[in-house]
Amino acid sequence: MAVNAAPSGKAPAGRLAGRWVPWLVIGLWLVLAAGMVPLSGKLSSVTTDSAVDTLPAGAESTKVAALDDSLPGGEDSTFVFVYHRAEGLTAADRAAVQRHYDTLAKRYPAKTTEAGDEDDEGSPTSLSTDRKAMTFTLDVSSVYGPPEELVGPLRDAAKDRPSGLELEVTGPGAIDGDMDAVFDGIDEQVLLTTIAVVTLLLILTYRSPVLWIIPLVAVGAAALTSMGTVYLLVKGFGIVVNDQNSALLTILVFGVGTDYALLLIARYREALHHHENVRGAMVHALRGAAPAIVASAATVVSGLLCLLVADLNSTSGLGPIGAAGILCALVAMLTLFPVCSWCSAGGSSGRPSRGSARPWRRSRGCGDGSAPPSTAAGGWRRSARSESSACSPWGWRATLPPCGNRTSSCPCRSRSPASPFCASTSRSSAASR
Template structure:
């Protein structure tokens, strides 16, 4: 008789697949690694401010004459040139004792900051008898810190009669006031950006806990990015300005939050299909990870195109921004998923995704929009494109580049008040000095040529060294005027006939002229390069030619529509005196690269769905499933850039508003209506010449 040995029945718990110990431990290992990285990154991030540079040479074209003048001045006795212009005013007319007070102030300034010239600069009366003015060349050795020197100069002028106003202006004081504004940007911007992102995440997730996770991850990415940028400056001596430092913060918070929204959306979907969070996260990373990688790669590649710019500040922004986007991507694909897995489903409370629930969004408002666009395909893409084309006309007849004295938003610093007072009270002497540098042996001949140039009020020899001699030139026309610009061109032509490239014309006005010229040249070179790079990445990602061309075309139309609209707003609503020269290129970069982000988020899902259901049905499903998260991401990114509008510099205000408006137009109109409509109109030809097009599996669907 054979005996049978009965095995104990397996419990329900025993029947479940055993969880891999690696899967269980991996999130904790990732968190441990990141703790170490962030400790090291925090140390480096704290040093970023020490390598941030805002000198004129850091914002100028590397090859410009004015840049070479600054470098040549540094070799002269006393170093780089500096100048205080001091103007006093008593609106009711000068009184006895006022001139003596001005002379005391002049003597005090000359003793503290003067360059040792034999004769004190003349004190000039205004024609209406209300103002006195003098200019003081500075000894660079006594002006280690321009901001501190300007503050000290203003303090020295406090000893004056009541009712006699005094203003310290001139190139050094204006630069000092600009630096003071920049010094307050980073901390203000970081706090404001974090607050805006936190509010939007709370509104998006409607959870008391979930919003903290992406905010903490983005904060970690910001710390990492600042540490990486500091390391890059040590390794490659890249230029980091306060402008690029501010844009770094906005980029990391905006892009990082976008990646978080995309990943959370896909993770929530997968939690309806998988019991264990680690399995759901693996599926979410397989689905959303390639889109995040492609998106980050596109923005990084676009930013690195800025390395081909001639303007130092623009060229330096490339690697700074790329480090920020790379850091955001790395954190959001490693640290952020680990945090979500460790916290489990409860992090979504009170809207916890349940296993087995239907996550399909075809019945949502985005599903209904997809159906509407499908029924009105041609109208849905033709009308918006016509409207955007009309808005682009707003750039026609717009004011020229922003003048120097109009670069401050909301408040007017003392240096600008003083400069405007000089223009009003001394119209014949309001010209800003230019600097001509020549070889010592040519200085007399060059001086004669300069003096005889039309538009020059006067010129005199200044300092001389072994390699360079300095000539100070006073133009007839005021700064940033057409007459002054013509004088600079005539001067450069006149001295070129004498010394060729060995004679240079610089100074503040020449610097702004060279900067505007470089910005124009950089737009011609960099903008097409960005389009080619983005087009290539989209082609590789979608394995098609038609789709990338369509997507890039829509982004370009969206940019010019936003630029035209914002130009009208800047001039007629906000009252700005012009468009800062760097704004179009920086705005184009961000709107094209970041706009393609949303193209990638949408079209990778559309392609995935089209492979199963055909292009028309796949587009409907793709829009229904991604419309909400893309719109949320766009609103967050727009709000993040809009924070720049709170800063006191017109350049950053214009960049912030332009990118915010462009992102909203691109997200709400172009990405939600125009692109789906064009995709459904083209049908399977969207994917030409890929396998998806060759299979023709959706030809029947395209007729629906």
């Protein structure tokens, strides 16, 4: 029998329980998503890994890098071609090296050539003293494209060489191109991996193949909103965002949002023991969990904003980036997630439809009119039955709320008073009575 149940047909106290509020919140989030989704896609266009942008503005190394970029040819990409054969280079090998250089020099000519340079430079290729290796250097202007677009065609152009002659393309341009290729698409990979891990954790936590969708949708909305917010911060305040900070933003939002969802749902499950009206249960859960969630978010945001005093621009930019992610997750989990859970449980009627709130009540315990765990069937209920077989002194059954019954058959009566969880359960039961 439910305790403190709201009267039938009567809305719970408080304006948040109004029937129009959840739909208003959903409408506002749809409007926000329409504006933030396009902005979130532009975040990659403002990320930078340039040394001039990430290093401190007053550092001498930053000034040198800025001067180097401003000098003629400072934006050129340098590629070093290293040919080697363990047995020693043959005449055919040396001819192939010279042919490769001539071909590439004609394909990527320098922008300007001073008179007499070719006579002063001598041979462009260099042979090692042991005659086992041969190298040449090629400077490619930025007008032909960035390093990541050049390194592939350069390696393909040197494939026509004698058998056994090995080639390695290195140098600053090749290193930059390979690094960009490694991190190309890292945001999408991190996002998909994070979604897969969070989905698995939610399925294991809720023991339901369906309930994980609601927190995941809310966290996804928070992630998109945070990306759009960070883009606006970059445009408005000029903070530095690199690829690493962008990837950390996604992980941070999903991790924090999932944590807030687990705490809120735990309170919601407890409230369903005392409220037949799902709106009243959700309002009660919000009133109980929101102070702890807001305090946790404020602590993390305050710590992240301390990074603003860092000298490195990439580190100081991580502070507002992380703070924006935390705040977006906080707002989404205290607004969008509750109304989505409310709609899935009872709709606009305020009372749970047939079977709709049953998954949230799965761990209600004894005395609520449901079938005892010993008679439950199915893989998910067998998992719940094995979990609820005994009370753990480490709070193993944190998802099982107190039922408040005084019957001798209730397992809550046989819990050890030495258990911290059982002690909190006794206090909660006494308070409810």
